[in-house]
Amino acid sequence: MAKTKARVKAPKSAKKGEAFQVKTLISHKMESGQRKDKKTGKKIPRHIINKFVCTYNGKQVFSADWHPAISANPYMSFFVKAADSGTLEMAWTDDKGKTMKKSTKIKVS
Amino acid sequence: MIRKTLEARQVNRRELLALFGAGTVAAMGISLAGPALADAKSTAAAIAKVTGGKSAAAGKITLDTPQIAENGSTVPISVSVDSPMTDADHVKKVHVWAEGNPNPDVASFHFTTMSGKAKVSTRIRLAKTQNIISVAEMSDGSFVMAKSEIKVTIGGCGG
Numbered sequence: 001m002a003k004t005k006a007r008v009k010a011p012k013s014a015k016k017g018e019a020f021q022v023k024t025l026i027s028h029k030m031e032s033g034q035r036k037d038k039k040t041g042k043k044i045p046r047h048i049i050n051k052f053v054c055t056y057n058g059k060q061v062f063s064a065d066w067h068p069a070i071s072a073n074p075y076m077s078f079f080v081k082a083a084d085s086g087t088l089e090m091a092w093t094d095d096k097g098k099t100m101k102k103s104t105k106i107k108v109s
Numbered sequence: 110m111i112r113k114t115l116e117a118r119q120v121n122r123r124e125l126l127a128l129f130g131a132g133t134v135a136a137m138g139i140s141l142a143g144p145a146l147a148d149a150k151s152t153a154a155a156i157a158k159v160t161g162g163k164s165a166a167a168g169k170i171t172l173d174t175p176q177i178a179e180n181g182s183t184v185p186i187s188v189s190v191d192s193p194m195t196d197a198d199h200v201k202k203v204h205v206w207a208e209g210n211p212n213p214d215v216a217s218f219h220f221t222t223m224s225g226k227a228k229v230s231t232r233i234r235l236a237k238t239q240n241i242i243s244v245a246e247m248s249d250g251s252f253v254m255a256k257s258e259i260k261v262t263i264g265g266c267g268g
Contacts, residue, residue, distance in 0.1 A: 019194075034211055062218070062219065062224050063218075068212060069210050069233050070232070070233055071184075072182070074231065075232050076229065076231040077230045078229045079228055081222075
């Protein structure tokens with residue numbers, strides 16, 4: 001399988017107590033389990049990212065459960081409010097139990 | 110005498126044809142409306158499972174979708190709930206369903222008070238023109254709901 005690439009866009013610095021937007025994008029084919037192989041006529045087994053978790057300094061901020069209706073190369077944006085500077089960590093887990101991680105540091109003033 | 114029976118037969122044949130015609134149309138109608146109804150029902154069941162039978166009123170929730178999606182394989186949607194996101198009053202979860210998909214579940218988003226703002230955007234797959242429903246679960250145990258129709262030109266579930 002091609003190497004999965006995760007991209008996270010979040011501000012480098014934020015004001016204390018102010019919500020800022022985090023944009024995430026990860027490369028994944030998100031095989032729905034509905035598609036059929038044109039040569040064999042067999043259904044291609046489902047293989048999607050089913051769980052996304054975002055933590056800030058180890059505390060869970062936001063998470064999402066995904067179903068096959070999420071598009072390939074899933075994009076998602078959400079908001080985070082931080083009280084102190086720290087590390088924002090994103091983790092995507094797929095049907096095969098593989099977890100991909102990406103983190104970014106944020107300075108809060 | 111013979112002629113009369115012939116005429117009678119002809120009428121009968123015509124009537125029969127007309128009957129068959131009507132029958133086929135009716136059958137087609139059923140086959141067209143059937144799956145959509147079943148999906149709306151299974152969506153309603155999925156919603157009831159989340160809300161525990163409580164009614165979800167329209168209100169502080171906004172479901173932002175395009176009116177027409179040319180490509181059903183990536184349709185941008187955005188859900189926001191008007192909430193101060195404090196310990197006393199915040200949004201716990203937001204669920205999204207698509208009535209006309211093979212599986213109505215789309216996603217569930219879990220918020221915390223650290224989210225600051227209950228807004229989430231993503232891209233989804235839609236098999237055909239259908240209703241999108243989102244329900245938000247608030248910290249006080251109440252539910253709010255929003256519904257939006259998206260017209261899909263090309264379905265996004267693959268063949």
